[in-house]
Amino acid sequence: MIPNFNRRQALALGAGAVTVAVLGASSGPALAKNDSDEAIAKFTGGKTPAQGKVKLDLPEIAENGNTVPMTVTVESPMTEQSHVTDVLILASENPRSGVATFHFSPASGIAEANTRIRLAATQDVIAVAKMNDGSFFMARKQVKVTIGGCGG
Amino acid sequence: MISRRELLQVGAATAALAPGGWSRAFAQQRMTQADLLRFEAVGNVTLVHLTDIHAQLMPVLFREPSINLGVGDARGHVPHVTGRDFLDLYKIPAGSAAAYALTSEDFTALARSYGRLGGLDRIATVLKAIRAERGDRTVFLDGGDTWQNSYTSMLTKGQDMVDCMALLKPDAMVGHWEFTLGAERVKAIAEKLGFPFLAQNIRDTEWNEAAFEPMTMLERGGVKIAVIGQAFPYTPIANPRWMMPNWSFGIREEDLQGNVEKARQQGAGLVVLLSHNGFDVDRKLAARVKGIDVILTGHTHDALPDVVRIGRTLLVASGSHGKFVSRLDLDVRGGEVKDFRFKLIPIFSDVIAPDAEMAGKIAAIRAPHEKMLGEAIGRTETLLYRRGNFNGTLDDVICDALLTERDAEIALSPGFRWGNSLLPGQDITREDIYNATALSYPAAYRTTMTGARLKEVLEDVADNLFNPDPYYQQGGDMVRVGGVSFTIDVSQNAGHRISDLKSLRTGKPLDAAKDYVVTGWASVNEGTEGPAIWDVVMRHIEKRRVVAPGEAGRVRVLGT
Amino acid sequence: MAVKPRMKLDKKEAKKGDLVEVKALVSHVMESGQRKDSAGNTIPRKILNKFVCTVAGKQVFAADFEPAISANPYIQFKFKAQESGPVVLTWTDDDGSTIVGEETIKVS
Numbered sequence: 001m002i003p004n005f006n007r008r009q010a011l012a013l014g015a016g017a018v019t020v021a022v023l024g025a026s027s028g029p030a031l032a033k034n035d036s037d038e039a040i041a042k043f044t045g046g047k048t049p050a051q052g053k054v055k056l057d058l059p060e061i062a063e064n065g066n067t068v069p070m071t072v073t074v075e076s077p078m079t080e081q082s083h084v085t086d087v088l089i090l091a092s093e094n095p096r097s098g099v100a101t102f103h104f105s106p107a108s109g110i111a112e113a114n115t116r117i118r119l120a121a122t123q124d125v126i127a128v129a130k131m132n133d134g135s136f137f138m139a140r141k142q143v144k145v146t147i148g149g150c151g152g
Numbered sequence: 153m154i155s156r157r158e159l160l161q162v163g164a165a166t167a168a169l170a171p172g173g174w175s176r177a178f179a180q181q182r183m184t185q186a187d188l189l190r191f192e193a194v195g196n197v198t199l200v201h202l203t204d205i206h207a208q209l210m211p212v213l214f215r216e217p218s219i220n221l222g223v224g225d226a227r228g229h230v231p232h233v234t235g236r237d238f239l240d241l242y243k244i245p246a247g248s249a250a251a252y253a254l255t256s257e258d259f260t261a262l263a264r265s266y267g268r269l270g271g272l273d274r275i276a277t278v279l280k281a282i283r284a285e286r287g288d289r290t291v292f293l294d295g296g297d298t299w300q301n302s303y304t305s306m307l308t309k310g311q312d313m314v315d316c317m318a319l320l321k322p323d324a325m326v327g328h329w330e331f332t333l334g335a336e337r338v339k340a341i342a343e344k345l346g347f348p349f350l351a352q353n354i355r356d357t358e359w360n361e362a363a364f365e366p367m368t369m370l371e372r373g374g375v376k377i378a379v380i381g382q383a384f385p386y387t388p389i390a391n392p393r394w395m396m397p398n399w400s401f402g403i404r405e406e407d408l409q410g411n412v413e414k415a416r417q418q419g420a421g422l423v424v425l426l427s428h429n430g431f432d433v434d435r436k437l438a439a440r441v442k443g444i445d446v447i448l449t450g451h452t453h454d455a456l457p458d459v460v461r462i463g464r465t466l467l468v469a470s471g472s473h474g475k476f477v478s479r480l481d482l483d484v485r486g487g488e489v490k491d492f493r494f495k496l497i498p499i500f501s502d503v504i505a506p507d508a509e510m511a512g513k514i515a516a517i518r519a520p521h522e523k524m525l526g527e528a529i530g531r532t533e534t535l536l537y538r539r540g541n542f543n544g545t546l547d548d549v550i551c552d553a554l555l556t557e558r559d560a561e562i563a564l565s566p567g568f569r570w571g572n573s574l575l576p577g578q579d580i581t582r583e584d585i586y587n588a589t590a591l592s593y594p595a596a597y598r599t600t601m602t603g604a605r606l607k608e609v610l611e612d613v614a615d616n617l618f619n620p621d622p623y624y625q626q627g628g629d630m631v632r633v634g635g636v637s638f639t640i641d642v643s644q645n646a647g648h649r650i651s652d653l654k655s656l657r658t659g660k661p662l663d664a665a666k667d668y669v670v671t672g673w674a675s676v677n678e679g680t681e682g683p684a685i686w687d688v689v690m691r692h693i694e695k696r697r698v699v700a701p702g703e704a705g706r707v708r709v710l711g712t
Numbered sequence: 713m714a715v716k717p718r719m720k721l722d723k724k725e726a727k728k729g730d731l732v733e734v735k736a737l738v739s740h741v742m743e744s745g746q747r748k749d750s751a752g753n754t755i756p757r758k759i760l761n762k763f764v765c766t767v768a769g770k771q772v773f774a775a776d777f778e779p780a781i782s783a784n785p786y787i788q789f790k791f792k793a794q795e796s797g798p799v800v801l802t803w804t805d806d807d808g809s810t811i812v813g814e815e816t817i818k819v820s
Contacts, residue, residue, distance in 0.1 A: 059402040060623040063388040067782040069360065069400065078792075091780055095746060098778035102789075107772040109731045109792025114360065115775075116782040118744075122646070144624050144646075146389060147612045359720065359735055360788060 036090045036097035043088045049138035054129050056141040065145040067116045074111035074129040084111035086130045093123035119145050157458040157494050183503045189281050194493040195483025196373030198286040203295025203450035204472035206570040207305035207313050209514045211268035211501035214473045215537040215573040218256040224620030226432045231454030242457050253498040260535050260575055267502045270474030272316050274499045276507035278477050289373035294325035295450035296428045301570050303586035304517055309333050312517045319510055324348045324368050328384035328428045332592045335396045350381020352411050353404040363399050366411050375422050375484045378415030382427040386626045392593055394678040412443040421487045432622035438462035445489050451627045453569045457496045525583035530693040533700035538571035542707045543632045551634025551704035553692030554671045558598045563634030564672035585686050595682040601670045603662030615646040633705030643711030715739055717813035725818045726793035735788045736801050744779035762804040768797025793819045
């Protein structure tokens with residue numbers, strides 16, 4: 001076990017010698033529920049997204065909660081007739097759920113994007129895809145944000 | 153399926169040795185090098201696997217765990233079977249050489265009879281014998297955790313191990329503790345190895361591109377063999393990330409599937425994953441990634457006398473500290489494994505003759521330090537060991553030393569799975585302490601933590617070990633504690649396993665809001681300050697002369 | 713602040729219909745607006761909130777970013793090669809300023 005006492009400091013990336021976490025991070029008990037349900041409802045206009053088609057690729061355990069690599073891929077022919085238009089990315093237990101929205105079109109060729117995100121604690125990352133026919137698909141994946149390690 | 157395992161012909165077939173019943177000389181008479189090497193060859197490929205030697209050039213005493221709990225789907229399955237249950241499962245007679253090598257049963261008595269295992273010079277003998285027999289059918293693979301955790305490996309930044317391993321001519325290797333030498337050192341060594349240092353699961357943090365070769369193609373016995381390498385996925389979490397800031401690891405299951413498919417497209421008739429994932433991760437992975445014939449597992453230090461079959465994939469677990477070398481013969485035809493035979497070869501150091509070339513190399517490396525390393529600084533009255541899910545007696549000594557020398561209420565010591573054992577009455581040498589503590593970030597820190605923070609740390613490490621999904625586990629064992637007691641329910645969810653956290657000094661529950669003075673070592677934080685842990689432990693033992701550790705901390709385990 | 717983004721295309725020449733991968737990195741603090749300085753005052757939010765990629769003048773990919781995007785934002789995506797022309801990446805800051813990067817793709 002190798003406690004990482006300075007995680008809060010480490011999370012406080014950026015200019016200024018500040019010691020408050022970027023996103024009010026705590027590795028303790030789950031934070032109060034954020035606005036992810038509302039954000040999904042707003043994005044889908046109240047429709048319940050179906051499971052499937054969306055694939056979220058994130059590490060099971062984050063190496064650094066400040067910069068967690070994330071790839072989202074949505075299965076689609078990406079033709080004029082059938083394509084993905086938007087993909088909403090949310091974090092279930094950051095103080096605010098919003099992470100990013102990706103916009104695709106047939107010119108994208110494939111609905112796939114990769115970026116790096118901030119996760120304040122262990123939580124689910126959620127992706128909701130909107131198709132051009134107005135249907136929605138969703139996936140989620142848990143990412144553990146840890147403070148200690150056991151180096152075998 | 154019939155078991156295609158070669159029995160450990162070291163007393164297993166005959167009556168077992170009664171613990172302490174025969175002299176050491178008599179016990180050794182019963183074994184021969186030929187017995188240990190005997191193997192009825194099969195097929196056209198022989199894989200030889202050595203892993204997690206932790207820089208132990210010399211033979212060791214290493215007690216296997218008496219507690220190794222499995223959770224979720226792994227509960228009750230190997231490698232989470234220990235002691236008598238393990239002997240029953242594999243039909244190994246109690247008191248036999250195999251029982252001694254593979255379990256903690258009667259360890260002290262059997263160690264006195266059967267002696268040490270390992271030694272890279274003995275391993276060299278075994279490897280040469282296999283190569284002599286199997287010629288160009290042989291593939292030798294190093295599963296990593298090779299370059300660190302002894303005095304000379306620390307002093308030479310892994311060069312001693314690199315030079316010795318070079319004599320064994322591995323076909324490929326993977327890494328974990330290697331990375332604690334720092335990214336630059338790893339790259340510098342890897343470039344000059346003469347064989348590939350593989351990692352399909354490491355990318356650079358800037359452009360998300362492969363940092364190492366993912367695989368190598370070999371041709372042996374007329375078979376095209378793809379060896380794909382997997383570094384320990386959680387190296388930058390379990391070990392200091394600042395030592396490898398530009399590399400991102402992870403399991404990267406999809407990349408692996410892609411590499412397997414690429415290997416098959418390139419004509420591989422056999423696909424081998426040389427893995428440092430840990431056994432439970434590999435078991436899960438074997439069921440999800442299609443097309444891997446063999447996974448040579450590592451990291452979790454499990455020694456299994458038979459392969460474990462998951463679908464069409466064979467999992468091999470070759471132990472640690474140089475105690476064993478695995479030999480897996482495969483009959484590969486038409487891109488399929490048609491038959492196989494396996495033996496986990498125990499390296500009984502008094503039975504297998506040392507290879508002269510390797511012995512000479514090791515002696516030369518050790519010569520300048522031999523006198524210092526051999527110096528006795530005290531003696532132990534009890535068996536000292538580390539391996540096991542919770543505090544081992546060796547950890548109790550370390551925690552006692554930390555509490556005393558760093559004047560703290562609470563001590564934390566990492567649950568590393570490396571570190572040798574010492575028998576009751578044995579002198580404790582400087583080398584024994586280095587073998588339990590040698591690493592590149594040794595500062596024994598002293599800090600304060602609230603009771604709540606300490607619980608958080610314990611919960612966090614517990615989840616790294618007991619999360620029911622192996623992909624969220626990091627291997628290693630539970631953090632060892634001094635000065636406190638707690639209850640752990642391994643069946644609970646993250647954040648709810650630890651309770652009843654009390655100070656041993658006062659007998660009172662820890663106050664969530666109160667600050668406590670905490671000491672520990674091997675912090676992953678850059679700039680951690682404090683004396684080197686080996687100095688702390690040596691000072692403590694030199695003062696005591698005789699150690700007879702009691703419980704430095706106390707752990708009650710529920711939910712098994 | 714004249715920030716120059718760094719960008720990479722996995723190919724400079726593509727056949728019509730090929731997928732071209734774009735990777736881009738830009739230096740930016742991505743101040744979340746949720747941190748406080750040592751005096752306890754909230755540090756105002758300042759992030760790149762929008763990203764657009766056009767190829768030969770036509771949008772192929774875009775993204776809206778929230779404060780949960782890491783500092784020095786990285787973006788990787790693909791587009792379908794249709795015609796030769798400039799591949800232009802534009803990031804828009806909360807303050808309205810933009811950061812622009814450009815490469816060229818040749819499509820045959």
